[in-house]
Amino acid sequence: MKITDFIPIRQALVVFFMLILIGMLLFLLSPVLIPRVSNVTAEQYIIPAIENCYAAANQNACYIQAAVTLAKRFQPSVVLQIVARNEKQPHIFQVCHEVLHFFGRAIFNRTKNVSRALIDGDATCFAGYYHGVLEGYFLENGLLGTIDDAFFAKKISSLCEQNDTTRTKKDVHECLHGLGHAFMFATDADLPRSLSLCDIFPRDDATWCYSGVFMENSTSATNKDHPSKYFKKDDPGYPCSILDEKYLSMCYTLQTQYVVNQNGGDWEQTFAFCQKIPRAYRKDCAMAIGGSISQYDPDPHSIKESCEKGPDSSDQKSCVDGVVGALGEHYNNPFDHVVTFCSILDVHKAACYQQMNNLMGNWSRDMHILQAGCDMISEAAYRTSCLQTLE
Incomplete structure (x- = not known):
């Protein structure tokens, strides 16, 4: 019909x-x-997803689930910008590095383009995103167990080059640090082997790679599923005590962070640990304390009080230097945080601003941003000194 x-x-x-x-x-x-995700909706979605991991019974599973979900819904720049705006919140501050680490891995798994993934990211939350991207790259290329040195020399050595106008020295440093993490992942936590792989880079670059190796060793020391093979609970100076001299500065730096994690941020106890290691590395130890303090509490007054627990002026100054370095690495645009911290200091204010002058070229290649950072300094003498550094 x-x-x-x-x-x-x-x-x-x-x-x-x-x-x-x-x-x-x-x-x-x-x-x-x-339905489309607006910036407001994105923030309302992203921040609770990360905050939930703070109190999760299984934090690692929460990190992975949050990261995979965010990678499906948002571009890297959206997530990183929103996290950067909110990272001072305590529940974000303490877990954002881990979430962004897994987020970076998820982004690489989606794009399969390590260079593109690195360019699309930034160093928010101690560059967790960069670290995850590089680990994802290693997984994709099957770099587990035995590693072919020739492959690394040909492929890996160029991944972190400062080969464009947007990548800063800080980006390069964090990329190299991420490679250190990845080397440990690829070698099944073989610390000496991973350090040897870092040696394919020039000395200054290799040092940043070492930092990733030692941080991964320190982290895995408390991981029940993948315990470190280079860790002795009754000897906090190990494995530094068995390594070549060229590795020791960074080894004691990261070993200090492990001590902090073990004592829950007892700064007097951690300064006491610094007095027990070889004298040549005590400055590195005190600087590492400054870096750790800035991670535990973003409040500048609390950071100042904690550094003042150093047993002498030299330790306190090194602690301040470590704070400036850590703030510079942690925040994508750190000038406001650094200037705020330096401005409230008493004895070590000049040293604080000098450390900013020494390091700010790593934080940006944009002269307008650098000048604006100097202009944030209210004291004329320190502001002038900062601007003169740019000449």
Whole structure:
């Protein structure tokens, strides 16, 4: 039975064209009808997803789930910018590095382009995103167990080069640090082997790679699923005590962070640990305390009070230097945080601003940003000194 038996041909044509028109309108309006994530909605989604991991019973599983979900919904720049705006919140501050680490790995798994993934990221929350991207790259290339040195020399050594106008020295440093993490992952936590792989880079670059190796060793020392093979609970100076001299500065730096994690941020106890290691590395130890303090509490007054627990002026100054370095690495645009901290100091204010002058070239390649950072300094003498550094 035909439809034209019931509907006149003219009416049938009208219905036909109306259906076509409705279909076209639905097609054209589909971008409006399909829910889209605005910046406000993105923030309302991203921040709770990360905060939930703070109190999660299984934090590691929470990190992975949050990261995978965010990678499916948002571009890296959206997530990183929102986290950067909110990282002072305690529940974000303490877990954002781990979440962004897994987020970076998820982004690489989606794009399979390590260079693109690195360019799309930044150093928010101690560059957790960079670290995850590089670990994802190693997984993708099957770099577990035995590693072919020739492959690393050819492929890996160029991944972190400062080969464009946007990548800063800080970006390069964090990339190298991420490679250190990845080397440990690829070698099944073989610390001496991982350090040897870092040696494919020039000495200054290799040092940043060492930092990733030692941080990974320190982290895995408390991981029940993958315990470190280079860790002795009753000897906090190990494995530094068995390594070549060229590794010791960074080894004691990261070993200090392990001590902090073990004592829950007891700064007097950690300064006491520094007095027990070889004298040549006590400055590194005190600087590491400054870096750790800045991670535990973003409040500048609390950081100042904690550094003042150093047993002498030299330790306190090194602690201040470590704070400035850590703030510079932690925040994507650190000038406000650094200047605020330096401005409240008493004895070591000049040293604080000098450390800023020494390091700020690592934080940005944009002269306007650097000048704006100097202009934040209210004291004329320190502001002038900062600007002169740029000349």
